[in-house]
Amino acid sequence: MAELGPVDWPPTPIRTERLVLRESEPRDRAAFIELFALSEVRTYLGGPRPRDELEREVPEVPGRRPGLFVIDLDGAMIGTITLDRRDAERPGHVRPDAEETELGYMFLPEAWGRGYAAEACKAALDWFADALPGEPVVLCTQTANARSMRLAAKLGFTEVERFKEFDAEQWFGVWSSV
Numbered sequence: 213m214a215e216l217g218p219v220d221w222p223p224t225p226i227r228t229e230r231l232v233l234r235e236s237e238p239r240d241r242a243a244f245i246e247l248f249a250l251s252e253v254r255t256y257l258g259g260p261r262p263r264d265e266l267e268r269e270v271p272e273v274p275g276r277r278p279g280l281f282v283i284d285l286d287g288a289m290i291g292t293i294t295l296d297r298r299d300a301e302r303p304g305h306v307r308p309d310a311e312e313t314e315l316g317y318m319f320l321p322e323a324w325g326r327g328y329a330a331e332a333c334k335a336a337l338d339w340f341a342d343a344l345p346g347e348p349v350v351l352c353t354q355t356a357n358a359r360s361m362r363l364a365a366k367l368g369f370t371e372v373e374r375f376k377e378f379d380a381e382q383w384f385g386v387w388s389s390v
Contacts, residue, residue, distance in 0.1 A: 219278070219343045219344065220343075221278040221279075222234075222235040222278075223339060223343070226281070226335050226336070226339055228331050228332065228334075228335045229331065230285065230328070230331060231283055231284060231285055231290075231328060231331055231332050231335070232283075232284040233281040233282070233283060233284070233293065233332060233335055233336060233339075234281065234282050234284055235276060235280075235281075235282065236273055236274055236275040236276045236280065236282050237273065237282070238272050238273050239289075240273075240274060240275070240282050240289040241270060241271075241272065241273075241274055243288070243289035243290075243320065244266075244270055244274040244275060244289075244292075245263065245266045245267060245270055246320060247291070247292065247318050247320065248260065248261045248266055248270075249261060249262070249263040249266055250320070250321065252321050253318055253319070253320065253321065255357075256353065256354045256356065256357040256360065256380075257318070258378070275292060279294055279295045279296050279313075280292060280293075280294050281293045281294075281295075281332075281336055283319070283323075283328065283332045285323070285328065290319055290320050290322070290323040290328060291317060291318055291319030291320060291323055291328070291329070291332070292317065292318050293315070293316070293317045293332055293333060293336045294314075294315070294316040294317070295313050295314070295315060295316075295336060295340055295349070296313065296314055296316065297311060297312070297313060297314070298310065298312045298313070298314040298350055298352075302352075302377070303375045303377055303382075303384075304350065304352055304372070304373065304375060304377075304382070304384035305350075306348055306350060306372055306386045307348070312348055312349070312350045312386075313340065313344070313347060313348075313349050313350070314349070314350050314351065314352065315333065315336070315337070315349050315350070315351045315387075317329055317332070317333060317363075324359070329363055330363060330366050330367065333363065333367055334367060337349060337367065337387060337389070340389075341389030345389065346388070346389065346390050347388075347389075348386050348387065348388045349386070349387045349388070350372075350384065350385065350386050350387075351364050351367075351369050351384075351385050351386075351387070352382050352383070352384045352385075353382065353383050354378075354380045354381065354382060354383070355374065355380075355381045355382070355383050356380060356381070361383060364383070364385050367387060368387055369385035369386060369387045370385055370386060370387075371383060371384070371385050372384050372385055372386050
């Protein structure tokens with residue numbers, strides 16, 4: 213994924229009612245490994261990666277880059293949100309130059325079903341709307357991922373198209389602050 217557009221990074225941590233969206237820290241390494249190793253988290257994201265491989269490859273401070281927020285609940289990482297440029301080679305675009313920002317998220321299973329994803333994604337979208345006014349945000353998820361489909365609707369994404377990618381039907385939507 214290409215980097216987020218011209219914004220100051222990292223932003224001041226974003227506080228919601230229950231969460232903090234912040235830059236990655238060394239204490240987040242174990243949670244990053246867990247996110248990528250758990251089959252239930254990676255079901256619709258290409259499958260889990262071997263834990264021993266992740267232990268070797270994940271840096272001391274994982275995910276420290278523009279566009280990646282760690283989602284912190286009471287001092288512990290429960291997930292991540294990414295705002296990255298969507299790869300121009302992939303299907304699904306709303307602009308002729310294919311320079312859209314794409315919202316992505318992963319949460320540990322113990323954080324599921326409590327509204328944390330909606331709360332954190334809304335805060336990230338609000339931050340994005342202030343940082344890059346009028347810029348659209350896209351989201352792509354497998355239609356089989358019912359939780360992600362519900363979250364997209366709750367956040368106000370509207371369907372643009374459906375297509376087949378990675379041997380599965382994909383739902384592609386757009387959100388705009390305008």
